[in-house]
Amino acid sequence: MVRKIVENALSGKLLKPDEIAMLFDVPLFSYDSSLIQSTARQVCDKACGSLAEIHAQIGLNISPCPRNCRFCSFAVCNSVFSGTEELLIEDVVARAKGFESDGANAIYLMTTAGYPFNRFIEKSQEVRMSLKPDTVLIANIDDFSENEAKRLKDVGFTGIYHAIRMGEGRDTTISPKKRLQTFKNAMEAGLLIGTCVEPVGSEHSTDELVEKTVITRDIKPVFSGAMRRTPISGTGLAKYGQVSQSRMAHILAVVRLATGYSIPGNCTHEPNVVGVSSGANIIWAETGANPRDTEKETQQKRGLTVEQCRQIFKEAEWDVLSGPSRFYGNKRGQHMPMDFDYEQSISN
Numbered sequence: 300m301v302r303k304i305v306e307n308a309l310s311g312k313l314l315k316p317d318e319i320a321m322l323f324d325v326p327l328f329s330y331d332s333s334l335i336q337s338t339a340r341q342v343c344d345k346a347c348g349s350l351a352e353i354h355a356q357i358g359l360n361i362s363p364c365p366r367n368c369r370f371c372s373f374a375v376c377n378s379v380f381s382g383t384e385e386l387l388i389e390d391v392v393a394r395a396k397g398f399e400s401d402g403a404n405a406i407y408l409m410t411t412a413g414y415p416f417n418r419f420i421e422k423s424q425e426v427r428m429s430l431k432p433d434t435v436l437i438a439n440i441d442d443f444s445e446n447e448a449k450r451l452k453d454v455g456f457t458g459i460y461h462a463i464r465m466g467e468g469r470d471t472t473i474s475p476k477k478r479l480q481t482f483k484n485a486m487e488a489g490l491l492i493g494t495c496v497e498p499v500g501s502e503h504s505t506d507e508l509v510e511k512t513v514i515t516r517d518i519k520p521v522f523s524g525a526m527r528r529t530p531i532s533g534t535g536l537a538k539y540g541q542v543s544q545s546r547m548a549h550i551l552a553v554v555r556l557a558t559g560y561s562i563p564g565n566c567t568h569e570p571n572v573v574g575v576s577s578g579a580n581i582i583w584a585e586t587g588a589n590p591r592d593t594e595k596e597t598q599q600k601r602g603l604t605v606e607q608c609r610q611i612f613k614e615a616e617w618d619v620l621s622g623p624s625r626f627y628g629n630k631r632g633q634h635m636p637m638d639f640d641y642e643q644s645i646s647n
């Protein structure tokens with residue numbers, strides 16, 4: 300049965316929730332798990348025209364956040380950071396230009412929830428003006444209104460990163476409905492969406508993995524994928540430990556098969572060779588603040604450089620796109636690479 304489902308995914312058929320669940324439940328290191336991961340790699344390769352991408356994020360600020368997502372180091376309840384700090388605009392611009400010259404395919408500006416929206420727009424404007432016109436800029440910020448979505452578009456963002464996280468409304472104080480509304484507001488404004496199944500913990504059920512996978516498929520993003528939760532020492536969720544990279548490779552492979560060819564990207568975080576070998580074609584470089592780090596400057600601890608990401612892809616035999624992101628460059632509904640041959644994919 301598992302082999303038939305995998306075959307269907309390879310041939311471009313949309314998987315049903317019970318079929319996705321069956322794939323998630325396949326034991327690790329079995330023949331079927333290897334089949335899922337190797338097929339996910341094939342689907343991934345075809346969906347992106349064999350070119351992986353490196354996206355790079357700048358965390359603009361640190362501020363204790365009252366939204367209290369239990370997995371985030373900025374959450375007030377986790378008591379990691381007490382003060383408020385913010386990168387100077389000159390610094391943000393320098394880091395963005397650095398990522399651009401290092402060859403990042405898209406640059407993300409991230410803030411904590413509650414960061415003043417007008418200030419974010421002002422800073423984004425400066426960054427936008429300092430970059431080449433075709434460099435792809437993405438916002439990763441708090442939930443926003445329809446009007447704010449238009450302002451993000453007007454200032455030069457191509458898209459957003461946004462997610463209905465694992466445990467949304469249970470391990471966070473934000474309702475899934477609110478997160479969904481933000482997706483809608485972004486789409487109305489013509490912003491493209493990157494998302495993923497995150498942050499995955501060992502306690503999460505197959506049902507929740509399936510639910511979140513289907514949500515990421517239904518919103519028609521430019522990429523989905525899967526990220527594990529980083530345990531922040533001394534916090535409530537730390538007792539669950541961390542899902543292994545091997546297990547995450549299986550999970551992101553199932554997400555890849557479930558989301559199909561019309562969604563070209565499949566990300567994983569944090570970057571690792573086994574993940575990109577098994578069906579992830581986007582990984583992130585990071586600088587500045589990071590919700591998974593306890594250091595103020597993540598490049599001194601968890602954050603990787605563009606070059607380190609390039610090496611990870613190289614170890615997994617991926618070529619990396621040169622130039623602006625094709626995932627975010629494509630128009631909604633036209634994600635299929637020009638050279639994608641459906642008939643060919645079946646006969647392979």
Ligand code: SF4
Pocket residue numbers: 364365366367368371372373374375410411412471590
């Ligand atoms: S994930 Fe975002 S909204 Fe949640 S606590 Fe962290 S900064 Fe706040």
